[in-house]
Amino acid sequence: MAMKVALLGCGVVGAEVVQLVDRQASELAARVGTPLEIGGIAVRRLGRERGTGVDPELFTTDATELVTRPDIDLVIEVIGGIEPARSLILEAVKAGKSVVTANKALLAEDGATLLSAARENNVDIYYEAAVAGAIPLLRPLRESLAGDRVQRVLGIVNGTTNFILDRMDTQGAGFAESLEEAQTLGYAEADPTADVEGFDAAAKAAILARLAFHTQNVTAADVHREGITEVSAGDIASAKAMDCVVKLLAICQRAEDGESVGVRVHPVMLPRRHPLAAVTEAYNAVFVEAESAGRLMFYGPGAGGGPTASAVLGDLVAVARNRLAGTSMGEGAHDTGLPVHSMGQTVTRYHISLDVADRPGVLARCAEVFAQMGVSIKNVRQEGSGEDAQLVLVSHTAPDSALAETVERLRGLDMVRSVASLMRVEAFSEDV
Ligand SMILES: NC(=O)C1=CN([C@@H]2O[C@H](COP(=O)(O)OP(=O)(O)OC[C@H]3O[C@@H](n4cnc5c(N)ncnc54)[C@H](O)[C@@H]3O)[C@@H](O)[C@H]2O)C=CC1
Ligand SMILES: N[C@@H](CC=O)C(=O)O
Numbered sequence: 001m002a003m004k005v006a007l008l009g010c011g012v013v014g015a016e017v018v019q020l021v022d023r024q025a026s027e028l029a030a031r032v033g034t035p036l037e038i039g040g041i042a043v044r045r046l047g048r049e050r051g052t053g054v055d056p057e058l059f060t061t062d063a064t065e066l067v068t069r070p071d072i073d074l075v076i077e078v079i080g081g082i083e084p085a086r087s088l089i090l091e092a093v094k095a096g097k098s099v100v101t102a103n104k105a106l107l108a109e110d111g112a113t114l115l116s117a118a119r120e121n122n123v124d125i126y127y128e129a130a131v132a133g134a135i136p137l138l139r140p141l142r143e144s145l146a147g148d149r150v151q152r153v154l155g156i157v158n159g160t161t162n163f164i165l166d167r168m169d170t171q172g173a174g175f176a177e178s179l180e181e182a183q184t185l186g187y188a189e190a191d192p193t194a195d196v197e198g199f200d201a202a203a204k205a206a207i208l209a210r211l212a213f214h215t216q217n218v219t220a221a222d223v224h225r226e227g228i229t230e231v232s233a234g235d236i237a238s239a240k241a242m243d244c245v246v247k248l249l250a251i252c253q254r255a256e257d258g259e260s261v262g263v264r265v266h267p268v269m270l271p272r273r274h275p276l277a278a279v280t281e282a283y284n285a286v287f288v289e290a291e292s293a294g295r296l297m298f299y300g301p302g303a304g305g306g307p308t309a310s311a312v313l314g315d316l317v318a319v320a321r322n323r324l325a326g327t328s329m330g331e332g333a334h335d336t337g338l339p340v341h342s343m344g345q346t347v348t349r350y351h352i353s354l355d356v357a358d359r360p361g362v363l364a365r366c367a368e369v370f371a372q373m374g375v376s377i378k379n380v381r382q383e384g385s386g387e388d389a390q391l392v393l394v395s396h397t398a399p400d401s402a403l404a405e406t407v408e409r410l411r412g413l414d415m416v417r418s419v420a421s422l423m424r425v426e427a428f429s430e431d432v
């Protein structure tokens, strides 16, 4: 007997899912062990279904009735946003149906509640599409690396911002025109604030941290977030001068004592020799450092209807197989409860470029500020002279709060005219 699937939302991803389920019907049946059939599609408004080639009888505006219908076995949620997606998923789970979702915003806000409801009802919630689209990433973190200890995850997890920064770096393009191009190419969200202000990447960072460190505590609100709107042509030039590129990274890291984790999203200067520096255009990549495995990199398309639907279908096969076998994954049952430490406690490294008056004693005075704050200088160079002099300093690693205070004190020196460029530097974990 066929397994019936309810689809919630028929936008960019949903429409692609419908096509794939139809086109690959026989392969899916063979892989699951029974045919999969779309039993209903919840949409916001009826009328647009004409021309899709799908039986108009399948469409409904009553999503709650659809997810609780007794003949529905599995639910795919691709509406997005918090409500009504959360209530619909909870209804489905309570009615004994497994769920596949691509909803990173919801999982980052309330993933622990959803997973706990799934465990109580012996069903699954799978969400591979929610982070880095088509790239198989969450399952490797959850399953393949279950026997290892992940130390750090560095990810380019937002295609739009990577596209913009890449255009600024390689073509000298400005921020506004690069964003416009990303929108034209269909990478950016309708309201691109979620991309350029780092909200989308922060949601993905929370999900990655939960899986990497087996801690259910992390939500989007715990993630320190800075977007790319302040990244200037001067920052890009400063990065180039250090043989670096500017990337927006999601960084999840265990504290040195292993007792807490740091989760953040912000622009970084990254050495060109780092594998993530080679990730261009709208591609995503996630670099994982694990104790025994060493360094792993997951790379591929992180957005778009086709890639996202591919991940949704992979999950659909997995939850259908589990249902046939009468089992479920039980994600989140083992919770380390590791707390999230503040950004101030996170160990980082700064690149600081100062417009200074080129006169004797400037360097010594700046170095004194670093010493007062207990921050060690890794290297320093001067560019230009006279009125156009710039002092470029790169620190060794230190608590972010000490580095931020160092910058404030430098700003207060009368020989420092302005801070021309300020950005954290990220590299390999052994680079201090
Ligand atoms: N498009 C992409 O590249 C990616 C999307 N995602 C996620 O996939 C999900 C869907 O994204 P898209 O398809 O791009 O969005 P979309 O905006 O194209 O589609 C969402 C659809 O849901 C419908 N909808 C809204 N409220 C509804 C309701 N109450 N009942 C029924 N339908 C309703 C909307 O009318 C729309 O057609 C989101 O959670 C998004 O974050 C994840 C990875 C990549
Ligand atoms: N707008 C997002 C879409 C995928 O999650 C991006 O640019 O990566």
Ligand code: NA
Pocket (backbone or CB within 6 Å): 128, 129, 130, 131, 132, 133, 134, 135, 136, 137, 138, 311
């Ligand atoms: Na993925």
